Amino acid sequence: MKEYTDLLKDDNEYAIKAEKFSSKIKDITEFFFEKNIKLKYKDLKENITYHDACHLVHGQEIYDQPRELLKNFCKSNFIEMNYSTFCCGSAGIYNILRQKDSQVFLDKKMQNIAQTNADIVVTG
Known part of the structure; x- marks a missing residue:
């Protein structure tokens, strides 16, 4: 799903939608790391x-x-x-x-x- 931006970059209809969507995709470890979430x-x-x-x-x-x-x-x-x-x-x-x-x-x-x-x- 993160690759949609690259895969659809030349598609006039979906390039912007793909970039917006892909920017929301995070692996859980990436999310915790970026947000500095500490677990008990x-x-x-x-x-x-x-x-x-x-x-x-x-x-x-x-x-x-x-x-x-x-x-x-x-x-x-x-x-x-x-x-x-x-x-x-x-x-x-x-x-x-x-x-x-x-x-x-x-x-x-x-x-x-x-x-x-x-x-x-x-x-x-």
């Missing part, structure tokens, strides 16, 4: 890492917001994963249509997760 929480003891979902990090360029929110909950227990923005191989139905290729991506992602020794993997 208990201090988490588990080690946490974050997997960047492709639709967020590549499609919507959301990177810092989820991390900042997570760091509010687990401060020193947040472990940044190596290559966190690399694809996990799922991509909608990619893992069904290209199972072998998908498994290569997933294996790399799982290795990176394992290296963090995280108790919880959070994703968007």
Whole structure:
């Protein structure tokens, strides 16, 4: 939905409508981050890492917001994963249509997760 502005930029009828609509679309982490919303929480003891979902990090360029929110909950227990923005191989139905290729991506992602020794993997 955020891409409507770009997709419809040459459409005389919908370009302005698309821009207005797309400007209203926010991921929840983006919304909380922009509005400086602080949640009540208990201090988490588990080690946490974050997997960047492709639709967020590549499609919507959301990177810092989820991390900042997570760091509010687990401060020193947040472990940044190596290559966190690399694809996990799922991509909608990619893992069904290209199972072998998908498994290569997933294996790399799982290795990176394992290296963090995280108790919880959070994703968007």
